[in-house]
Amino acid sequence: MPDRQDLIARLRLVTGGNAPADAQPEPAVHPIRAEKFATPGTTAGLLPRDHLLQSIDPPGDIRLILIRAAAGFGKTTLLRQLRERCLANGQGVLWLTLDSADNDPRRLAAHLHAGLQALDGPSVADPLATPQALLQQLGRLQPGFTVVLDDFEVLDTPQALAFIQQLLAALAPGARLAIASRVNPELGLGRLRMQGQVLDIDTEALRLRPEQTRAYLRGRCQLPISDEQVTRLQDISEGWITGLFLATLSFNGRSAQADVIGSFSGSNQELAEYLTEDILARQSDEVRLFLLQTSILDRFCAPLCDALTQRRDSAGLIEQLLRANLFIQPTDPEQQWFRYHRLFSGFLRNALARQLPGHAEGLHRAASGWYLAHKHPAAAIEHLMRAGDIDQAAALLERHLDELVDAGRLRLMLRWLQQMPADALQGRPRLALTHAWLLVLDRRYRDAMQVVEGNPVSLETDTIRCLLLAFTDQPEAAVIAAQAQLARLSPSDNLQYGMVATPLAFCMITTGRYDDARKVLTDMARQAPQERSALVDGIAVYIESSLELTLGHRHAALARLEAASNVQAAVLEGRWVGAKATLDILHALVLYEGDELTQAWTMLNQIPQHALDLGGPDALIAHRVVLARIALQHGNREAWLRHLADLEQLGRRSGSLRILCAAWLERARVATLEGRLEVAAQALSSAELAGEWDRPDVLTFACDTDTPFIARQRLSIACGDCESAAAELRTRIEFSESRQQRRRTLKLRLLLAMALAGKGRQKLALDTLTPALRHASQEGFLRTFLEEGPALVKLLERWAVTYQASSSSLGIAPEFLADLLQRSGAQKEPAQGNESAQSDLQLTARELQVIRLLAAGHRNRAIAEQMHLSEHTVKTHLRNISAKLDAQGRTEAIAIARARGLLD
Structure with a gap:
């Protein structure tokens, strides 16, 4: 690698020299330049x-308004708008644009003095006005008067900065100084900040927010631009207004806006010219190279940076x-x-590639x-x-494969x-x-088979x-093949096993x-924890919990998932690695079944897109369908x-018929409940295709209670074919009970009761409901009832x-039953918009149990032991109840619950 002096010499050949050496010193008498008082534009x-x-x-106690950010963030624009606002309010304003010659305090004082005199009326400016005379003048300013200094970064001498400190101290009460600077000025503002007399407006405050970007592009620039394109430009520009403006220049005469936005980057000609002339050329050779x-x-x-640049002063x-x-x-x-x-x-x-080719x-x-x-x-x-050392990268990836899988870097590894190239993976x-x-997890099944072949x-x-x-819904064949394969694998190969x-x-x-499934999971658990993959461990919890839900053990599934969530919170520190996204989706589904919609919605919406990208069909279906149903419940x-459109597209892209089917099943369900039976029949026909x-002998948790068979019976009942x-339904219930598919059996019983009622056999219908209510009351199943509507x-x-x-x-x-009926009544008129429905404010079955145990005199630990929960979970329930x-407080919560008839 070339040394730093050689690189700097090469850069000078590209960027040119610095300021000319024959610059003349300022005269002792400073002519007043009128253009410095002109506000740039309107x-x-x-x-x-x-x-x-x-x-x-209002001004209040603020003496200094400090606007500081990089070039192009709108500092001068904000000062101009501040000036106009002050003038509209009848407050005086003096504007002065600084230049490097203002590092002489006498010149700066002369201009400020002249500007203040001009505001008082026509007069002859005094080019020999002293700083002391100016400070006295500042002490006589009216409250609300603002002195504006733009381009403050040009003041870089101790004398000039000391003079500004004196100016601040001399300002009359209620007057203020507003400065805009590219750099953080060394004005020793600690005391003023402690006294609340400094208002800082930094880069973060100046960034355009998404709604401002939208208004700028559509209003100011008159661009017919979609929300998605606005979001893309917001991400690229990071709220930098000049970057947005330069991007809009690229639209001139070009109709393919999506292509323009996709290609807009640091290589854009207008942007490169701006950054070269206004940013890079102003830096020293050392800074430019760095x-x-x-x-x-x-x-x-x-x-x-020290390792890259061969320096020792990168921190400075x-x-x-x-x-x-x-x-x-x-x-x-x-x-x-x-x-x-x-x-x-x-x-x-x-610029690096152009000026120092091969250096990157x-x-x-x-x-x-x-x-x-x-x-x-x-x-x-x-x-x-990025260096093009593919063989070394492949060797390093192979060496750290298990570590990267456990860290959840799946999307990065796939990239x-x-x-x-294929030859890099040979051997x-x-x-x-x-x-x-990874291709299988990304639902690119054909591509995965090509790699295999x-x-x-x-x-x-x-x-x-x-x-x-x-993953392609061939479970019997998968069991046969996987059993044979497992016998050939060593448990020590933890990833492949x-x-x-x-x-x-x-x-x-x-x-x-x-x-048999439990035995496989138990055999996996016999491995030493340090030898097991964290990802595989997470998937095992997911499978065990889905089994509990299939068996109708909602509380047991919830307990497993809450325990896993507590472990994740302690270990993952907010990172979306391992099986966290998949576990959270199942957790949200179990919460949804208990009608805890707000918690389920929050959990699902916290999952980032990149964590959803690598998931199986069940997680994707549950994620989209539960979000869709909560949205509809909230109007x-x-x-x-x-x-549902997103879910359908996922199904088409991956070739998964079950994902595609799930979207049509939900459309058919809602159309049936709304009485749009012809629409429901069409949607169901698409689902059945x-x-x-x-099949009755195949069950997956995401489609456990949503299958073409169940949708067909719901529609038949609505059409009167009871x-x-x-x-x-009787035949299918008998089969489901024999296979311990209790969650599915619960749904089938509800539909059978409705069919019997439709036939006029009311007593038998009510008797059919009894075992369904018994199971649901023991396990807290609520949504499966509420999903079937008024009938x-x-x-x-x-x-x-x-x-x-x-x-x-x-x-x-x-x-x-009282809680279920109360929620059913609240559901008849769904809330509009995105606010939580009234039903969300009702206590859940588990919260009712907690408040009753609390009313009976039990402490948190005793409640936790009786309900098989952690004390942390009990405290969470108590906060939700309050x-x-x-x-x-607790006493008031018990009193309110008793007054509402929630306690025996």
Whole structure:
């Protein structure tokens, strides 16, 4: 790598020299330059920054308004709008645009003095006005008067900055100084800040918010631009108004806006010219070289920069960049790691390639070595890939494969493997296995099979064949293949063993072989914890919990998932790794079944898109369908439609008929409940075309109670064909009970009761409801009732009239039925918009149990023991109870609950 002096010499050849050496010194007498008092342009047509102006008004105790940010963030625009606001309010304003000659306090004082005199009326300016005379003049300013100093960064001498400090101290009470600067001025503002006399407006405050970007592009620029394109430009520009403006220049004469937005980067000609002339050319040779060298880093710290640049003073240079607001920002609270603005970074990388060709590869190798030495293999591999050292990257990836899988870097690994040519993977069967596995998780089944067929038959290729059978809804074939494959694998190969064992257990559950599935999971658990993959462990919990839900053990499933969630919170520290997304989706589904809609909605919406991208069909179906149903319950039909459209597209892209079918089934369900029976029949027909997976002996948790068969019986009942529906349902209930499919059996019983009622056999219908209510009251199933609409509600009301008095003897908690009917009544008129429905404010069955135990005198620990919960979970329930009852404490919560009839 060339040394620093050589590089600087090469840069000088490209960028040119600095200021001319023959610059003449300022004269002793300073002529007054009138143009310095001119406000640049008008604010007409500019984006108003009302929220920032509101933070400035009223003046109050503020003596200094400090606006500091990099070039192009709208500092001068904000000052102009502040000036106009002050004038409109009858407050005096003096505007002065600074230049480097103002580092002489006498020149600066002369201009300020002249400006203040001019505001008082026509007079002859005094070019020899002393700083002392000016300070006296400032002390006589009226309250609300504002002195505006633009381009403040040009003041860099101790004398000039000391004079500004004196100016601040001399300001009359109520007067203020407003300055805009690219750098953080060294004015010693600690005391003023402690006294609340400084208003800081920094880069974060100046960034355009998404709604402002939308208003700017559509209003100011008159661009017919979609919300998606606005979001894309917001992400690219990071709220930098000049970046947005330069992007809009690229639209001129071009109709393919999506292509323009997709290609807009630091290499854009207008942007490059702006950054070269207004930013890079102003920097010293040392700073310019440092910026170019460190631009290859997505984020950086001082030691890493030292390793790249062969310096020892990177910490000082980073501090200098921060003071200069050179498009740099910290990425951690301790401010040890930093990054450049995306557009600035892209510009610097292009400049590096142009001015120092071939230098980037060596920098990437140096970065890789530093990251590897500091035990960050993912970053080390990434820089080797960018350096073009594919063989070394493949070797490093193979060495750290298990570690990266456990860290959840699946999407990143898939990108690397797709970028590696086939010959780089030759002789690396574990990488080929991982590549195909990741393609399966990404629902690219055909691509995964091509990888398998492109490699010799081996243990690894047979493992992928097992996975493909499981993920493409061929459970019986998957069980046969996976059992044979598992016998050939060593448990010490924890990644590959887990790849086979977990889908094997899942497919055994799907085909009703619950004990065999538990044995597979138990055998996996016998491995030492340090030898097991965290991802595989998470999937095992997911499978065990889905089995509990299938068996109708909602409380047991919830307990497992809450325990896993507590472990994740302690270990993962907010990172979406392992099986966290899949576990949270199942957790949300179990909460949804208990009608805990707000908690379920929050949990699902916290999952980032990248964590959803690599998931099986069941997780995707449950995620989209539950979100859709909650949206519809809250009156947001547009969101319901959007979620189902997304689900349908996922099914088409992946070729998964079950995902496609799930979207049509939900449309058919809602149309049936709404009485749009012709629409429901059409939707069901589409679902059945993709429903070849629907068999009574095959069950998956996401489609457990939503199958073409169930949808067909619901529609038949709505159409009045109750006789045939009842016969079909009886046969299917008998089969489901024999296979312990209790969650499905519960749904089938509800439909059978409705069919019997439709035939006029009311007594038999109510008797059919009894075991369903018993199971639901014991396990807290609520939504499965509420999903069936008014017809079932009427039947429940008749059951209550007939059997309410004897509900306890029938094994049904009286409060459960009351709660269910109350929620049914609240559901008849869904809330509009995105606010929570009234039903969300009712206590859940578990919360009712907690408040009753509390009223009986039990403490948290005793409640936790009786309910088999953690004390932390009990406290969470108590907080939710107090919020729902609007109670200020436990005693008040008990009193309100008793007054509402919630306590016996």
